[in-house]
Amino acid sequence: MKAGKNTDVRCACAEFLAASSRFYNVPDCGIRVLAARPLRVRENWTSELFGDYSPETMLIRVWMRTAVRKEITSFGTFLSTLCHEFCHHLDFQRFGFPDSWHTRGFYERAALLYHHARGTPQKRLFWLPASGGRWRIDWPRTNRGS
Numbered sequence: 464m465k466a467g468k469n470t471d472v473r474c475a476c477a478e479f480l481a482a483s484s485r486f487y488n489v490p491d492c493g494i495r496v497l498a499a500r501p502l503r504v505r506e507n508w509t510s511e512l513f514g515d516y517s518p519e520t521m522l523i524r525v526w527m528r529t530a531v532r533k534e535i536t537s538f539g540t541f542l543s544t545l546c547h548e549f550c551h552h553l554d555f556q557r558f559g560f561p562d563s564w565h566t567r568g569f570y571e572r573a574a575l576l577y578h579h580a581r582g583t584p585q586k587r588l589f590w591l592p593a594s595g596g597r598w599r600i601d602w603p604r605t606n607r608g609s
């Protein structure tokens with residue numbers, strides 16, 4: 464990643480995804496590693512796209528560089544995005560969900576995969592209610608572990 468070589472990073476991602484797909488007994492998904500993250504511009508804010516997954520083509524796309532400064536993203540953020548997108552693949556292929564929502568269970572599954580892949584201790588996720596019956600991760604509490 465530090466050398467900025469998309470093809471090498473793509474190979475590593477493909478290996479990781481193939482092993483994960485074998486483990487979960489789902490069809491392989493495709494992977495594309497792209498350069499700078501696209502910016503999504505809304506009326507009052509912009510956000511960066513870290514990755515996405517298409518259920519029709521079973522293709523994961525992840526971006527290696529930040530949108531504005533074009534810096535290589537951190538390994539943790541990159542792997543976390545890859546695990547997140549793979550969990551969308553699991554929602555459709557393993558669980559047969561009609562759609563893949565960002566539920567609390569979804570984030571729990573993505574975190575499990577991430578910590579298992581990195582060999583880091585599993586963290587309990589703490590949640591805060593947000594507007595519209597939604598939830599968001601309470602990161603200060605999650606990182607403190609209490």
Ligand SMILES: [Zn+2]
Nearest residue numbers: 547548551565
């Ligand atoms: Zn998502």
